[in-house]
Amino acid sequence: LQSVEKSFGRHKAVNNVNLRICQGEFISLLGPSGCGKTTLLRLIGGFERPDSGHILLDQQRINDWVPQKIPVNTVFQNYALFPHLSVFENLAFGLKAEGVSRAELRRRVLTMLQTVQLENLSDRRPEELSGGQQQRVALARALVKQPKILLLDEPLNALDARLRQQMQRELKQLQRTTGITFIFVTHDQDEALSLSDRVVVMRAGELVQVGSPEEIYARPKNEFVAQFVGAINWIHAKPDVTGSIRVGAFVSKVQKSVTPNCEGKVRIGVRPEHLRINVSKSSEGIDARVLSQQYKGMFIEVLLELCSGDVVCVSRFNDSAGHSMAYSVGAEVKVHWAPGT
Ligand code: ATP
Numbered sequence: 001l002q003s004v005e006k007s008f009g010r011h012k013a014v015n016n017v018n019l020r021i022c023q024g025e026f027i028s029l030l031g032p033s034g035c036g037k038t039t040l041l042r043l044i045g046g047f048e049r050p051d052s053g054h055i056l057l058d059q060q061r062i063n064d065w066v067p068q069k070i071p072v073n074t075v076f077q078n079y080a081l082f083p084h085l086s087v088f089e090n091l092a093f094g095l096k097a098e099g100v101s102r103a104e105l106r107r108r109v110l111t112m113l114q115t116v117q118l119e120n121l122s123d124r125r126p127e128e129l130s131g132g133q134q135q136r137v138a139l140a141r142a143l144v145k146q147p148k149i150l151l152l153d154e155p156l157n158a159l160d161a162r163l164r165q166q167m168q169r170e171l172k173q174l175q176r177t178t179g180i181t182f183i184f185v186t187h188d189q190d191e192a193l194s195l196s197d198r199v200v201v202m203r204a205g206e207l208v209q210v211g212s213p214e215e216i217y218a219r220p221k222n223e224f225v226a227q228f229v230g231a232i233n234w235i236h237a238k239p240d241v242t243g244s245i246r247v248g249a250f251v252s253k254v255q256k257s258v259t260p261n262c263e264g265k266v267r268i269g270v271r272p273e274h275l276r277i278n279v280s281k282s283s284e285g286i287d288a289r290v291l292s293q294q295y296k297g298m299f300i301e302v303l304l305e306l307c308s309g310d311v312v313c314v315s316r317f318n319d320s321a322g323h324s325m326a327y328s329v330g331a332e333v334k335v336h337w338a339p340g341t
Contacts, residue, residue: 004053006039013039015205017053021183023148026175028184028192031202032228037185040202041151044183046070057148073142074151077158079134081126087113087137088122094145112144115177116170132163139174149181156191168195189229193217201225226269233275233312235268235286248307250286250336272315274341277302277327278334285334288312290327302327304335 001021006014013036021027029037042048043055046067055063062070082090091109100108113119116136126134135155142150156164156171172195175182186192192199193213201209201216201224209221220226237245239258244251245266258266278285287307294301295318302314314335327333 001040001044002054002056004040004043004050004055006036006043006048006050012205014043014050017205017207019200019207019210021149021181023181024179026172026182026184026195026197028186028196028199029202030186030189030192030199030229031208033187035202036205037187037202038153039205041074041153041183041185044149045072045074045151071148072151073145073147073149074153075138075142075155077154079126079138079158081134081137081141083126086123086125087118087129090126090137091141091144094141098145108144112140115143115174116140131159132167135159135167136170139171143174143178143180147180149183150175152182152184154185154187156186164191171195193229199229201228203228220269223269231272231313231315232269233272233310235270235306235310235312236265236308237268238264239266247286250284250334252337270312270337270341272301272313273317274338275312275314276336276338277304277314277316278336279327279331281332281334283334283336285336288333288335290329290331290333292329293327300326304333306335 001017001019004014004017005012015036017040029040031037039048043050046062046065046069050063054061057070082093085093088109091112092105095105095108110119113122116139118133118136118140121129121133126137129137135158138155156167159167168191171182184192184195193216196213198210199213199216200207203224209216209225211219216225216229220229226232235247237247239245239254239260240251243257244253245258245268260266277288288304291303291305291311293303298318300316300318302316303311304314305311312335
């Protein structure tokens with residue numbers, strides 16, 4: 001995508017987007033509702049035309065191609081299966097339209113049904129299938145045509161949490177075995193991080209950051225990305241001349257130079273899992289008071305008010321079989337960040 005722009009009336013839905021997607025890549029478009037993810041996907045699929053810029057596929061400019069000519073298939077949120085056709089016929093439909101021979105069609109449909117483990121349900125109609133099975137048919141129908149790119153527009157939204165996790169694993173597996181480029185639209189950050197080779201974070205029609213899941217999470221480019229991808233605490237601190245920052249009586253070295261705001265303060269973003277609580281009053285750390293704690297099974301989340309007035313969340317891995325809820329509400333404790341943070 002080279003300098004791609006698309007407006008609806010006065011509203012710029014996609015603004016100067018430049019992005020190179022590699023063959024065989026699993027890339028996610030992540031961003032809040034209305035940021036232009038679907039529009040970008042529709043531009044790639046040929047369902048919308050860009051106002052300016054170039055969309056190239058294998059060096060060929062496809063801006064003006066009709067969707068049928070572009071070797072790209074789409075899986076939609078609502079599956080859009082043909083209700084009156086069986087599973088087999090749903091898969092066969094597109095191949096028939098392409099004029100694929102009967103024997104070749106049968107071979108390809110049966111192989112694909114095996115890949116998505118639906119070979120025993122090939123005679124059923126969509127209404128006789130569960131949500132997860134319908135989702136698999138939609139994926140298989142798109143993949144059986146062997147597109148160069150599969151566009152997926154929030155395809156797992158209609159599934160409950162457990163099935164969604166299972167389908168995420170299957171989707172990833174399917175992408176590995178087929179080697180087809182997947183462009184996946186989601187507003188679910190966990191999904192984007194766990195599935196993708198690269199994540200594209202979008203905001204108001206623009207690409208804010210493009211990188212591996214780890215880059216996006218561990219080195220967010222700005223406050224928006226830090227906040228949108230994962231939870232983050234903001235702590236107000238004062239920089240001092242020695243290159244340290246100070247929160248109350250707690251002093252810590254910082255690796256980067258910091259520019260204070262007009263009140264002479266800086267804000268530090270720290271992930272909940274990088275904060276530690278120490279109950280010993282003589283230990284190093286920011287003075288804090290426990291506000292509440294929540295049991296989450298694998299994690300304990302503790303909410304604290306720091307002496308700076310900031311309220312922070314500390315998440316602790318629950319690796320003890322017994323005394324997991326260790327802090328009493330109102331307790332005075334110290335908070336510090338993990339070494340290397
Ligand atoms: P969501 O996560 O809610 O699906 P999105 O990031 O996919 O959102 P888009 O559907 O791409 O966002 O929409 C981007 C912007 O363009 C929105 O403000 C939307 O209202 C607008 N828009 C999209 N399609 C049209 C259209 N056909 N006509 C007018 N405005 C449109």
